[in-house]
Amino acid sequence: QVQLVESGGGWVQAGGSQRLSCAASGRTGNKYFMGWFRQAPGKECEFVAAVTRLGTTYYADSVKGRFTISRDNAANKVYLQMNSLKPADTAVYCCAAQVKNYYSDYDRTAKYDTWGQGTQVTVSS
Numbered sequence: 001q002v003q004l005v006e007s008g009g010g011w012v013q014a015g016g017s018q019r020l021s022c023a024a025s026g027r028t029g030n031k032y033f034m035g036w037f038r039q040a041p042g043k044e045c046e047f048v049a050a051v052t053r054l055g056t057t058y059y060a061d062s063v064k065g066r067f068t069i070s071r072d073n074a075a076n077k078v079y080l081q082m083n084s085l086k087p088a089d090t091a092v093y094c095c096a097a098q099v100k101n102y103y104s105d106y107d108r109t110a111k112y113d114t115w116g117q118g119t120q121v122t123v124s125s
Contacts, residue, residue, distance in 0.1 A: 022078045
């Protein structure tokens with residue numbers, strides 16, 4: 001069984017930067033897509049970014065050019081570097097992985113079988 005643990009959340013002022021980390025442990029095996037999703041209060045969970053095992057990246061339009069996802073397969077970690085943060089980025093950020101099966105639709109929560117507990121990111125104006 002694979003466990004995902006996020007770290008790096010917290011409070012930051014608008015325009016600032018923050019880096020989130022997600023560490024995978026257990027029988028990690030070949031994880032396909034790894035992604036970040038976020039959920040703001042009163043809103044549905046939404047896709048932020050995803051990365052393939054070979055490093056191809058995908059982003060939501062709302063974060064493109066500001067966020068960068070990266071992956072270290074040897075260390076079983078995935079990162080989300082967030083720059084030029086806005087109050088609208090405030091949310092609980094969750095790391096997700098496709099461990100059991102590969103699905104091409106990387107932006108759908110239902111296509112990930114393993115999730116972390118989430119880390120809060122608060123951006124103040």
